[in-house]
Amino acid sequence: MTPAKKNVLVVGKGGREHAIVWKLAQSPTAGRIYCAPGNAGTAQSATNVSFDGTDFERMTRFCLKENVHLVVIGPEDALALGLSDYLRQRGVKVFGPTKDAARIESSKVYAKNLMRHADVPTADYRVFDHPEAARTYVDTRDYPVVVKADGLAAGKGVIVCKDNPEARKAVERIMVREEFGQAVGRQVVIEKRLEGEEVSILGFVSGRSILLMPPCQDHKAVNDGDQGPNTGGMGTYCPAPVGTPEVMARAEETVFVPIVHAMKRSRNPFNGMLFAGLMLTNQGHRVLEFNARFGDPETQVILMRMKGDFLELLDAVADERLDELPDDFLTFDPRPAVCVVMCAGGYPGKYDGGKMILGIEKADALPGVKVFHAGTKVNGDRVVTDGGRVLGVTALGDTLADAKARAYEAVKLIQFPGAHYRTDIADKALRAVKEAKPAEATPKKAPSTTTQNIRDYGTKSKPV
Ligand code: AMP
Ligand code: GLY
Numbered sequence: 001m002t003p004a005k006k007n008v009l010v011v012g013k014g015g016r017e018h019a020i021v022w023k024l025a026q027s028p029t030a031g032r033i034y035c036a037p038g039n040a041g042t043a044q045s046a047t048n049v050s051f052d053g054t055d056f057e058r059m060t061r062f063c064l065k066e067n068v069h070l071v072v073i074g075p076e077d078a079l080a081l082g083l084s085d086y087l088r089q090r091g092v093k094v095f096g097p098t099k100d101a102a103r104i105e106s107s108k109v110y111a112k113n114l115m116r117h118a119d120v121p122t123a124d125y126r127v128f129d130h131p132e133a134a135r136t137y138v139d140t141r142d143y144p145v146v147v148k149a150d151g152l153a154a155g156k157g158v159i160v161c162k163d164n165p166e167a168r169k170a171v172e173r174i175m176v177r178e179e180f181g182q183a184v185g186r187q188v189v190i191e192k193r194l195e196g197e198e199v200s201i202l203g204f205v206s207g208r209s210i211l212l213m214p215p216c217q218d219h220k221a222v223n224d225g226d227q228g229p230n231t232g233g234m235g236t237y238c239p240a241p242v243g244t245p246e247v248m249a250r251a252e253e254t255v256f257v258p259i260v261h262a263m264k265r266s267r268n269p270f271n272g273m274l275f276a277g278l279m280l281t282n283q284g285h286r287v288l289e290f291n292a293r294f295g296d297p298e299t300q301v302i303l304m305r306m307k308g309d310f311l312e313l314l315d316a317v318a319d320e321r322l323d324e325l326p327d328d329f330l331t332f333d334p335r336p337a338v339c340v341v342m343c344a345g346g347y348p349g350k351y352d353g354g355k356m357i358l359g360i361e362k363a364d365a366l367p368g369v370k371v372f373h374a375g376t377k378v379n380g381d382r383v384v385t386d387g388g389r390v391l392g393v394t395a396l397g398d399t400l401a402d403a404k405a406r407a408y409e410a411v412k413l414i415q416f417p418g419a420h421y422r423t424d425i426a427d428k429a430l431r432a433v434k435e436a437k438p439a440e441a442t443p444k445k446a447p448s449t450t451t452q453n454i455r456d457y458g459t460k461s462k463p464v
């Protein structure tokens with residue numbers, strides 16, 4: 001008997017959502033796939049619909065009418081608004097945490113207090129709701145700090161300061177001038193600035209089970225060498241060698257398990273994708289932030305390598321039956337993947353849309369290359385820019401150096417006015433290989449296919 005086909009609706013319009021739609025379309029049980037509102041890329045493997053994640057009522061009606069089996073929520077703002085709660089209450093199955101559980105991303109204060117409570121390693125911090133007290137605290141620190149607005153601010157509410165005057169200015173911008181919004185600026189977290197390499201660890205959380213994805217590294221700053229203002233993410237590679245098996249095991253034990261336990265104990269269980277941004281310092285790993293969703297552009301490189309039925313995986317997480325999937329359900333292509341984000345002129349500041357993009361098809365035709373769309377839309381018979389991060393050009397290669405070379409070969413085939421991108425994605429890992437083994441200029445081929453195991457943390461003596 002052939003299994004019933006499942007219709008899916010993906011919420012969002014970025015590169016992450018194109019990658020999700022592309023991977024879902026490869027599932028043997030996928031029926032019709034919809035994307036709300038989607039971009040020119042999602043339109044290739046899904047039907048774009050004209051509403052977005054803020055139109056709860058229309059989305060519910062659509063799901064009931066079109067017999068949508070599962071809604072996959074991409075962006076954090078829809079989660080923070082409570083889209084998953086709203087849909088679930090009306091009988092629609094959702095991949096994504098509740099509004100309360102999504103506070104792990106939407107409130108820095110909640111996340112920091114939860115980490116303190118669960119004994120999860122993170123930077124020392126204090127919370128302030130008055131600018132004067134915040135300034136006094138800054139002035140009495142003998143180390144640089146990071147000032148973080150409490151609420152969602154599209155990645156811009158985190159100000160990494162080099163000295164105390166800069167930190168005072170950050171307090172002013174967030175709390176007094178309310179540059180990121182009134183509610184967002186009501187409270188700030190001020191924490192110690194950490195030094196080290198960052199690593200993104202994404203894990204599916206479902207009931208008692210946790211399934212970590214291979215580690216990735218993002219590049220937050222707009223310019224080469226980590227210079228310039230922060231963005232949503234300028235490029236990724238996977239696996240990131242800094243995420244050694246020891247780092248992954250420690251992250252699972254000291255970050256994911258205690259957080260999942262603590263949330264469950266406080267009757268605020270997490271279900272969906274939990275994403276920890278870690279800093280690997282000389283004193284060990286520290287959590288910089290949690291996200292309650294897939295990373296962008298981490299998802300592009302993870303899904304490029306993933307083998308297995310993605311729809312069944314998301315469905316099992318949503319049903320809290322992840323532990324029923326066999327241990328080898330998911331495997332990953334041993335080849336590393338690199339994603340280079342091409343941006344609109346001016347991003348992360350002001351930018352224009354509507355610029356014609358040429359060369360996507362040629363780039364897509366290169367072996368091992370997939371061009372994920374982000375800020376694009378169809379205009380007549382053309383694809384034009386429609387956002388800050390425009391494309392995530394992603395490639396697999398036998399080595400990380402090959403993946404990088406192939407991704408940039410593809411980038412060079414694509415043109416639009418004002419386009420810019422970093423030219424050093426994955427260089428940190430490539431440099432580390434060279435420094436460690438000077439005689440060996442190119443890294444070795446990746447080992448055979450890797451398997452990630454589903455871990456079940458529920459035991460009778462220690463219920464989650
Ligand atoms: P967040 O949204 O909290 O992850 O912050 C965004 C980016 O700011 C991170 O990816 C880091 O690059 C940087 N950042 C955040 N917290 C710290 C910290 N305590 N020390 C150094 N850099 C930080
Ligand atoms: N790439 C970082 C994020 O998705 O927040």
